[in-house]
């Protein structure tokens with residue numbers, strides 16, 4: 001067993017883990033954070049994507065011991081005190097999901113994409129999310145949602161880490177996006 005210290009969604013944990021334990025299993029089975037799903041056994045689908053020290057990673061391809069000393073954000077830590085992250089709202093309002101299985105990973109990967117490219121084109125969104133598979137939506141509304149959330153973040157109606165700016169409504173109107 002190896003001792004690790006991690007901060008997950010703002011909470012500090014210390015645990016003894018087997019060196020072979022995958023981060024996704026640590027999050028789900030040890031910490032009970034089942035908002036991060038497992039969608040494949042080949043590291044292909046991206047459903048398990050989380051933020052590890054500022055970069056999105058597939059948590060099924062990272063060992064828990066590799067996260068020692070790191071800060072992790074999962075989909076469950078994304079909402080702020082004022083409500084959902086703009087990406088969460090945009091996916092909801094623009095129907096960027098059907099079964100929702102891919103959605104946690106899509107949103108975490110999209111957050112990383114918007115940090116490096118705050119104003120992506122539809123093609124850039126598709127390219128940025130090519131490591132995340134959706135079996136339901138056909139992707140069109142996912143692309144619309146990411147672009148709409150990017151616009152909201154750029155125009156200052158939400159903070160980069162999610163919460164709507166003071167005075168804005170969590171259910172506010174969305175910019176129209178042509179894809």
Ligand code: FES
Nearest residue numbers: 039043045046060
């Ligand atoms: S569960 Fe991690 S990529 Fe599919």
Ligand code: FES
Nearest residue numbers: 098102134135136
């Ligand atoms: S909404 Fe079902 S896999 Fe994407």
